Amino acid sequence: MTTENATSDQDVSQKLKSLELTQRPEHSPTGRFIYWAGVVFALLHIYFNTLGTWSELYVSAIHFGGFAMLCALMVPMIRQGSAARQKLALVLDILLGLAAIVCALYLIGFEDELYDRGVKFAQWDWVFSICAIFIALEMARRTTGWFIPCLILTALTYVFWWGPYIDGIFGFAGLSLETLLYRSYFSSEGMFGQIARISWTYVFMFILFGAFLVKSGAGDFIIELSRCAAGRFVGGPGFVAVLGSGLMGSVSGSSVANTVSTGVITIPLMRKAGFPARFSAGVEAAASTGGQLMPPVMGAGAFIMASYTQISYLDIIAVAALPALLYFLSVGFFVRVEAMRSHAKAVELDTRPIGEVFKEGWHFLLPLVALVTLLIYGFTPTYAAGLSIISVIVSSWLSKHPMGIRDIFDALSQGSKNMATTAMLLISVGLVVNVVAMTGIGNTFSLMVTEWAGGSLLMTLALVALASLILGMGLPVTAAYIVLATLSAPALYNLMAESRLIDLMVSGQLPEAARMIFMLAAPDKLSLLEAPMSEAQAISMLALVPSDFMGQLMDQAIPAESLSMILVSAHMIIFWLSQDSNVTPPVCLTAFAAAAIAKTPPMATGFTAWKVAKGLYIVPLLFAYTSFIGGDTAEVLTIFVFAVFGLYAFTGFMEGYLEGPLNIVLRLGCALAAVGLLWPHNMLIINLSALAVFIAIFLFSRKSISHA
Incomplete structure (x- = not known):
């Protein structure tokens, strides 16, 4: 070495x-x-x-x-x-x-x-x-470490000490130390406020639920089922990593714990199959990060999102499922391409038939079925989690190792241990959220982001991604999401709602009630609303509406359900982008954990994981520019299907390889196909043309390698 x-x-x-x-x-x-x-x-x-x-x-x-x-x-x-x-x-x-x-x-x-x-x-x-x-x-x-305490101290002292000495938009008149301490400690706004309530309700109950599942043997069943489902395919161990990490992460909610628990099995298997060591670690890190995106737990993000948006937890996990599947497919495409390039072989994993494994472990799925059923029937998430914990115990009695009193105590204790650091993190971050609410700095930050972006949604997304990466260097994912959502969600939501409003104006579908507001703001240009207009005209007319009327205009023009889904989309974008610190150097603990197992250089492994996890950046663009969240079933499925091929085409462009190597022309063709399949142009002919181009390149790469 x-x-x-x-x-x-x-x-x-x-x-x-x-x-x-x-x-x-x-x-x-x-x-x-x-x-x-x-x-x-x-x-x-x-x-x-x-x-x-x-x-x-x-x-x-x-x-x-x-x-x-x-x-x-x-x-x-x-x-x-x-x-x-x-x-x-x-x-x-x-x-x-x-x-x-x-x-x-x-x-x-x-x-x-x-x-x-x-x-x-x-x-x-x-x-x-x-x-x-x-x-x-x-x-x-x-x-x-020191980052969060320093952030909290900076926020607290801003309120009563150095805020009044700042000029410009971040200047703050200040509050007394007594007022600050009251709001931080005695009131339901500070460290014992909304974030703490989320901690002891949703987060704790689902972490405890996950501890019971693992103790009952569900974790072993998930790994065994993944090995049976994907292990014997070419490059199968890579797919085992993707599938196993996704299933484990759906209940564990911790990307690092996911990496450590599944990586010790999947990384050696991938190396045995012929995958490079660094790639094996990168895939495990990327797949484990995706566990934070997969319902029902989503690393506590679903619960916090439900509390922030006041939209039901069930609705959030429902719209989160297909995007999470897209992410895992994107990682799987990298595995497939690398398997073909590295000539990875199938590995005999000494697994039993999948039917036999499922027959012995089907009862481990009963708690998840019970959880979803209870949520559908209107039980609160915390009550549903409590009853689901009981179902874990009961279902374990159908296995060869039923849970006894000692096992139950072990699961209870382990759940509390798993929660300890998370609870203190959330309570501490509540102090920062309280300062943001007290000082109004969240609105100021949103206005600043909007000004820097020049009203561009794409530039706003880039700024949020950059902020998430910087915050992620010192904050865990959940904390980074909370801080970013508090600061930037309003700006992102407003820009996305305005984009939807402009689409209605361009298509001439603006409701009559919304036109009445334009009658007050721009009566001389009201005739333009009678027919479809250009995007530039719509933007110029929208600029004439006073900011005080903008909220009312959106309420009149866009249905309440659509506005709710736009709000969820804004938070989902921030939540997805907050995951990038898991796999992006210089601080990427998930990649570091995988590197320790694979014995590969940490930073090099981090860059590999960053490449494989590119879905973290691409899928949020679908949230922002399409109706992937909140559209009707046919629309969502159409976006999903074309996005699957678009992500595969993007992988071919990134790797220069599909079934065989791609020359520069074919590689650029993959890039164009990816854009055509993912770009929100709402033109089916472009989607189909791009799909035809990708399929032709795919078949050509297969033919060329067979001739070679």
């Missing part, structure tokens, strides 16, 4: 160590406490989400206190050193965890007294509110 590779492996090991949750031995007194505290805390959350009627603010405080205690013990302040240093670290961690619990109890016990004083802080109010924020910062530092 070269010195460079050795150094790279050390860097990867350090990165991966930062992702490990439990740093203290499981059988030590501390480890046993973590285990049983996790069990108790999971049961408490099940009660809160099903039968409990406690105040949401109080439950959020308990959620903070308990998981801060778990996080303090699981991720020690000092991870290496002498026995004396370790004992000191344990004492400090216990004190910090106890302080978090006391902060939660203080809020519950003394909130009413604060309001009796007219919201005037007493001495202990100052102490506990500052202490709670400090604990949130420290937990964020332990789990994700």
Whole structure:
């Protein structure tokens, strides 16, 4: 091994160590406490989400206190050193965890007294509110590094200190420190606000659901089923990675955990089949990242999106399914092309017939069926998740290894452990979201993005993608999505709605009620609305409408259901682009995890994963410029089918290979075909012509390789 590779492996090991949750031995007194505290805390959350009627603010405080205690013990302040240093670290961690619990109890016990004083802080109010924020910062530092604490401190100090010293659009008159602490700690707007509520409801219940599925043996069944379905095809181990990672990610919601759990199987299989090591790791990283996009969990994104948009969770996962399938197909196309180029061979995986595997493990699908059925019948996601957890236990009794009491306790404890760092991350980010709401900086940022983009939707998408990559270097995916959605979703939504409005004006289909608004804004040009107009005329007329009337114009011109889907599309774009930090250097922990398994250079692996995961950038363009989300069934399926071939054509252009090598002319032909299949021109003849070109190139590449 070269010195460079050795150094790279050390860097990867350090990165991966930062992702490990439990740093203290499981059988030590501390480890046993973590285990049983996790069990108790999971049961408490099940009660809160099903039968409990406690105040949401109080439950959020308990959620903070308990998981801060778990996080303090699981991720020690000092991870290496002498026995004396370790004992000191344990004492400090216990004190910090106890302080978090006391902060939660203080809020519950003394909130009413604060309001009796007219919201005037007493001495202990100052102490506990500052202490709670400090604990949130420290937990964020332990789990994700210094970026999030620095971001939070910058946001908080902007409110009461340096905001008034800034000129221009980001200037802020400032609020008192007392007001800031009240809104951050005592109110339902800050660290115990909407994001914390999402954490202890949707996110916790589905992470717990995933822990029960894995403990029941569903994870092994998924891998075995994937190997049976795809393992014996040419390049089959690559398809196993794609299929297995997609299925595992649909319930795990963590791209790194997905990579580690499936990569140890799929990466060696891909290398055995003849795939290059770096490509094998890149495919695993890209496929595992897609697990964040696949319903029902979507890495907590679906729950946060439902809360932000006020659109049902069921509707969101329904529209997310086909785009996620597109992404996995795009990764699969890279696998197919590389299999042909590398002459990858089929590998005998010693698998049983797929029917036999399915017959033995079909019951693992019952909890997912129960979950979807409950959601369709109108149960809340949290209640549906609670009942689905019970269905996991019951369905496991149909297997060779039924879950007993100990298995149930293990799953409860593991669910709490898996949630600990996520809970502290979400609670901490809630402080930033609160500052954005208090200061109005979100609207300012949206206006700034719109101004920089010059009203161009494509330029806005590019700016959001750049911002997501920069934020992703220091923030985990979920946090990056929350921050970006808070800042840029309004601008993206407005531009997409205006684009739809312009389409209606160009086609002459503007409703009569919307024309009345133009009568007030531009009465001399009202005659233009009687017939189809050019896009330039529509844009110039729209510019005459005062901003105060723009919202009303959109409500009158575009049906409420369509506006809702535009809002979902805007959030889905941001959510997809937020995933790019998983596979984009210089900080791409999913690719680093795959590189550690494949023993390949981390950065080189990151660039390979970035190439294979190009669907992360292409599919959001369909969200922005087509009716892929929110269109009727025929329209959505048409877009989907042409997009499948478009992504395959794009892969041929990127790789210069399909069934055989492509010369420069054929490669450019693939590029043109991809544009024709993916571009939102709404002209079927162009789609069909582009499809014919791609099929001709595909057949020619196959013919040329057979002659060779």
